[in-house]
Amino acid sequence: MELNEVFEKVKGLFVEDLGIDESKVTMEAKLEEDLEIDSLGIVEVVMAFEDEFEIEIDDDELADVSTVGQAVNLLHSKI
Amino acid sequence: MSKRRVVVTGLGTINPLGNNVSDTWNNLINGVSGIDYISSFETDELPVKFAGEVKNFDANDYLGKQHARKLDRSGHLSIHATEEALKDAGINTEERLGSEVGIVFGTGIGGIGATEQAVRTYDERGASRINPLAITQLMPNSSTGQVAIKFGIEGPSLTITTACAASANAIGEAKNMIQNGIVDMVIAGGTESGTTAMTIGAFAQIRALSTNNENPKEACRPFDKNRDGFVMGEGSTVLVMESEESAKKREAKIYGYIAGYGATTDAYHITAPAEGGRGAVQAMKKALADAEISTEEIDYINAHGTSTPANDKNETAAIKTVFIDKAYEIDISSTKSMTGHLLGGGGAFESLVSLLSLKNNIIPPTINLDTPDEDCDLNYTPNIALEKKLSIAMSNSFGFGGHNGVLVFKKD
Numbered sequence A: 001m002e003l004n005e006v007f008e009k010v011k012g013l014f015v016e017d018l019g020i021d022e023s024k025v026t027m028e029a030k031l032e033e034d035l036e037i038d039s040l041g042i043v044e045v046v047m048a049f050e051d052e053f054e055i056e057i058d059d060d061e062l063a064d065v066s067t068v069g070q071a072v073n074l075l076h077s078k079i
Numbered sequence B: 001m002s003k004r005r006v007v008v009t010g011l012g013t014i015n016p017l018g019n020n021v022s023d024t025w026n027n028l029i030n031g032v033s034g035i036d037y038i039s040s041f042e043t044d045e046l047p048v049k050f051a052g053e054v055k056n057f058d059a060n061d062y063l064g065k066q067h068a069r070k071l072d073r074s075g076h077l078s079i080h081a082t083e084e085a086l087k088d089a090g091i092n093t094e095e096r097l098g099s100e101v102g103i104v105f106g107t108g109i110g111g112i113g114a115t116e117q118a119v120r121t122y123d124e125r126g127a128s129r130i131n132p133l134a135i136t137q138l139m140p141n142s143s144t145g146q147v148a149i150k151f152g153i154e155g156p157s158l159t160i161t162t163a164c165a166a167s168a169n170a171i172g173e174a175k176n177m178i179q180n181g182i183v184d185m186v187i188a189g190g191t192e193s194g195t196t197a198m199t200i201g202a203f204a205q206i207r208a209l210s211t212n213n214e215n216p217k218e219a220c221r222p223f224d225k226n227r228d229g230f231v232m233g234e235g236s237t238v239l240v241m242e243s244e245e246s247a248k249k250r251e252a253k254i255y256g257y258i259a260g261y262g263a264t265t266d267a268y269h270i271t272a273p274a275e276g277g278r279g280a281v282q283a284m285k286k287a288l289a290d291a292e293i294s295t296e297e298i299d300y301i302n303a304h305g306t307s308t309p310a311n312d313k314n315e316t317a318a319i320k321t322v323f324i325d326k327a328y329e330i331d332i333s334s335t336k337s338m339t340g341h342l343l344g345g346g347g348a349f350e351s352l353v354s355l356l357s358l359k360n361n362i363i364p365p366t367i368n369l370d371t372p373d374e375d376c377d378l379n380y381t382p383n384i385a386l387e388k389k390l391s392i393a394m395s396n397s398f399g400f401g402g403h404n405g406v407l408v409f410k411k412d
Helices: A003-017 A039-053 A068-078 B021-029 B059-063 B073-088 B112-125 B134-138 B142-151 B163-179 B197-205 B244-249 B275-291 B309-328 B343-360
Strands: B006-014 B101-106 B157-160 B185-192 B235-243 B256-265 B300-302 B331-333 B392-399 B403-410
Touching: A003 A039, A003 A068, A039 A068, B006 B021, B006 B073, B006 B163, B006 B244, B006 B343, B021 B343, B059 B073, B073 B142, B073 B185, B073 B235, B101 B142, B101 B163, B101 B343, B112 B134, B112 B197, B134 B142, B142 B157, B142 B185, B157 B163, B163 B185, B163 B235, B163 B256, B163 B343, B163 B392, B163 B403, B185 B343, B235 B244, B235 B343, B256 B275, B256 B343, B275 B309, B275 B392, B275 B403, B300 B343, B309 B392, B343 B392, B343 B403
Parallel strands: B101 B157, B101 B185, B300 B331, B300 B392
Antiparallel strands: B006 B235, B006 B256, B185 B235, B256 B403, B392 B403
16 A cells, blocks of 8 residues: 555545544644544554554554654554 | 522423423323323333324434434433523523533433444343443433533533432422522422333333323323323423522522421332322422411422322322311312323423413413312312412322422512
8 A cells, every 4th residue: 555545545534534634634733732643542553543544553653653654654564 | 597489580491392482381281191102212012102202303303413413312302492581581591601510410321322223232232332322321420411511611510310309309408408508599390201112111021100091182181080091292491590689780680589398208119109298298398387377378389199009099188187177178180191201301391380370370280180080079170271370389209219309489
């Protein structure tokens, strides 16, 4: 799957499932500050990623993920 | 030292009769039923197919989807009612209320819908797929916390879970907080949104619910000989309560006074009222004593009046024990005939009704009261509202567990 394709799917999850304004979801957007996803929300996001891409994400893989772009790169590397 | 007087300066509600105070009051005095067939889930397998649901309310429109989806429906209703009450009280909802304002909410079963969903997910998909928001939605204090966050209420907070007496107890405890000088203002009320397939099924199992599936609007008939159980309802009602001094200082309008509170426990049976309403009698007496008034002074009683055979009979007996001959002169009504049983939100809603009755000099009726019952022989204001000069009202709330909460309201 191309990086851009992963981004579009991630954006779809944020907008459809979490109700986040579409215009805010960019590769540079910070999950916490820009998208207002708190610690509970991160767990939801991970669950949504796991279901959508049929993968498993360990907690320690998330240590360096704070932007949409970093999440997209992590997912891209695991698919 | 005389006690500080406690006033109500703002009201908000969302319930089966309306999504604001004004629509609700108009429907109350016109004897409109808010009961209908359940629209939010399938009822094919259930013995009861109707309830009092909040209508025409979309939490996504109100709060935005990103905020709304984090909360249980009980949280949505609580925030909606609180916002109306604060605005009604002339309070700026854009500013945090701060640490000198408290919050006391009542609920019977909290976010039971979220509990059920989480259990279903666990059974079907395992622990790793349980909604991470489940705990924050299902805990009974969820509404209290969410309302506090939304409006920046940083003073003391309590969540009271005494079943159907919960929000009467909430208002009573809030009154004591203000009277004792702990804070000058408390946002007090209660919420229930527990109408789910499981709760309907479970209440039906103990024969607590009316099964009048043919005529839902006639199912709730408090004090009528043909009553056959209560009707589930949902909603939230919130009062802005403050010391008289605080209200006068900021020139707020005053609906009336929370003058007395009495709370007791039957300590008898987990669902059935004690014979003759023993615990209810003591709660009414304590509320009158707290208000420093005599039985002669009560003009109106908003009864608990659930429409179950046991409650209405025992509540009637309890009123007679407390008021003796005066019992036959007091105007009583059960507004549950129109809203259904709002459970943990009932006491707050019926406090709102009592306060508006005093203010408007109108007693809303008990609808569907067509056939008298020899065990229920007082004046229950059948079917048509009564215009009458009113000064003091009482509201009764009794809950499973044997909890009794009685409030007394004064116009001035």
